[in-house]
Amino acid sequence: MPIPATGTFKIYPSLFINLVDGEYDLQAGTDPVTEQALASAANIAAYYNSEVNNAATCPKLRRAELNASATAYTPAVGTYETQVFLNHEIIFDAAGTPTPIEFISADFPLGVRFRQPQVVILGTFESWQDNRQVTNTKLKARQSVVFDLNNLSGTTYVNHISAVDAILSSTSQWGANQVFGTTLGHQFTVVNNPGGPGASLFHAIQNFYLQGTYNTAWISLSISPSSANPGDTVVITDANGNLDLFTDFKICWKPNPTATDLVCSLVPRTFWTKTSTQLTLKLPVDIGLPYGNRIMRIFGLITSPTWPIPAGASNNEVELGRLNSTPLLTDGSGIYNLTKDKRNDSYYDRSVSPVVLTNRKIINPRIKTGFF
Amino acid sequence: MNTINHCGPISILVMGSGNLRVSLNNLALKSYTCNPITMDASGDFKVTLGNFANQKMQLIIETSAIDEYFRISSIIPYIKPVASGYPL
Numbered sequence: 140m141p142i143p144a145t146g147t148f149k150i151y152p153s154l155f156i157n158l159v160d161g162e163y164d165l166q167a168g169t170d171p172v173t174e175q176a177l178a179s180a181a182n183i184a185a186y187y188n189s190e191v192n193n194a195a196t197c198p199k200l201r202r203a204e205l206n207a208s209a210t211a212y213t214p215a216v217g218t219y220e221t222q223v224f225l226n227h228e229i230i231f232d233a234a235g236t237p238t239p240i241e242f243i244s245a246d247f248p249l250g251v252r253f254r255q256p257q258v259v260i261l262g263t264f265e266s267w268q269d270n271r272q273v274t275n276t277k278l279k280a281r282q283s284v285v286f287d288l289n290n291l292s293g294t295t296y297v298n299h300i301s302a303v304d305a306i307l308s309s310t311s312q313w314g315a316n317q318v319f320g321t322t323l324g325h326q327f328t329v330v331n332n333p334g335g336p337g338a339s340l341f342h343a344i345q346n347f348y349l350q351g352t353y354n355t356a357w358i359s360l361s362i363s364p365s366s367a368n369p370g371d372t373v374v375i376t377d378a379n380g381n382l383d384l385f386t387d388f389k390i391c392w393k394p395n396p397t398a399t400d401l402v403c404s405l406v407p408r409t410f411w412t413k414t415s416t417q418l419t420l421k422l423p424v425d426i427g428l429p430y431g432n433r434i435m436r437i438f439g440l441i442t443s444p445t446w447p448i449p450a451g452a453s454n455n456e457v458e459l460g461r462l463n464s465t466p467l468l469t470d471g472s473g474i475y476n477l478t479k480d481k482r483n484d485s486y487y488d489r490s491v492s493p494v495v496l497t498n499r500k501i502i503n504p505r506i507k508t509g510f511f
Numbered sequence: 512m513n514t515i516n517h518c519g520p521i522s523i524l525v526m527g528s529g530n531l532r533v534s535l536n537n538l539a540l541k542s543y544t545c546n547p548i549t550m551d552a553s554g555d556f557k558v559t560l561g562n563f564a565n566q567k568m569q570l571i572i573e574t575s576a577i578d579e580y581f582r583i584s585s586i587i588p589y590i591k592p593v594a595s596g597y598p599l
Binding site: 510511 | 519520569586590
């Protein structure tokens with residue numbers, strides 16, 4: 140027979156926050172769950188903050204396992220707990236009414252938001268050959284693609300893909316050779332078929348790469364005249380009308396004929412005008428070319444991309460034209476050159492490796508209190 | 512330490528989507544499952560009833576379905592001691 144309670148009792152509430160793989164928002168304020176605590180979890184190689192629009196007030200931490208090799212991945216399931224002590228005691232009286240035990244006081248605003256993990260694929264997509272079973276497929280994209288990991292199915296089908304401004308395919312299950320058009324600067328969400336978790340996400344991504352038809356160039360450039368000097372005006376035309384994506388322009392040249400590195404100068408804003416199809420640019424006279432007919436390379440810069448830029452990547456600029464030289468060539472330096480889509484040609488930025496994510500097991504995110 | 516407490520109503524300030532599953536466990540992992548809380552985007556106090564008496568108990572809050580999420584700002588279980596312990 141239990142002994143009747145009398146008098147007062149004390150408890151010291153604490154809170155365990157069990158953070159599983161996923162995406163969570165931490166509210167600004169006195170937040171005992173710090174980034175450092177979160178980063179101490181096991182099984183996760185790296186994490187990064189990739190949502191610019193949330194960084195100011197509600198940093199969103201997204202954890203991803205970076206895998207530079209597209210051929211292997213390590214399943215990772217991260218689950219860890221951090222204990223939060225609220226530093227106050229609660230005294231309640233056995234003779235009184237039920238006492239509220241507040242586990243999250245107003246002094247410690249703490250919001251934990253769990254979602255299914257999202258993965259972000261950065262970098263370019265390339266056609267894969269040989270055992271990748273690639274036939275007539277290539278995604279000409281330089282944008283990030285957000286894969287929403289909800290409804291992973293047991294197989295690797297994509298339910299639909301939606302871009303910022305359009306649904307790119309039907310909601311029916313994808314099979315082989317689905318058409319997928321890409322546009323620079325758009326983010327895409329790939330939603331898998333309904334079903335239970337357990338599918339290999341990487342396998343799904345592989346198939347996503349492999350699906351689609353041969354795409355034409357997203358930007359179709361020409362420059363006129365082909366030869367020019369500082370002070371001259373040139374016109375760059377994009378028949379596909381994608382010049383709106385560029386917010387600045389720069390010119391690069393060799394400082395001397397034997398130089399191996401380029402010198403670049405941002406073109407003053409008053410020196411160019413553009414529409415979606417045409418850029419009229421006056422070459423600044425102070426570029427400082429000591430010799431004539433120097434090859435000048437004009438780059439368009441996308442200074443506010445809608446996709447995350449990996450650290451060290453140069454995928455926010457595209458070479459638009461080259462003066463006093465032969466037409467645009469691939470130089471392998473990491474600067475884009477997308478004049479024409481040639482299958483099996485390296486017209487992609489190879490400086491950025493796709494970031495491929497883990498095979499994630501979805502675990503119920505939960506909060507547990509300490510024992511009271 | 513030995514007090515046997517009873518947990519009754521559990522009030523949670525939550526916004527989210529889906530069903531928030533609330534349960535109480537004791538040290539022996541005997542559990543009591545409360546009625547789930549249907550979440551919405553309004554961020555209001557939601558109450559579910561517990562009926563669990565133990566010397567030590569732990570409140571567990573979780574979601575279990577894909578695409579559900581919760582944002583919790585406050586968890587308030589109402590506790591009343593019912594016994595100071597078991598006879599030795």
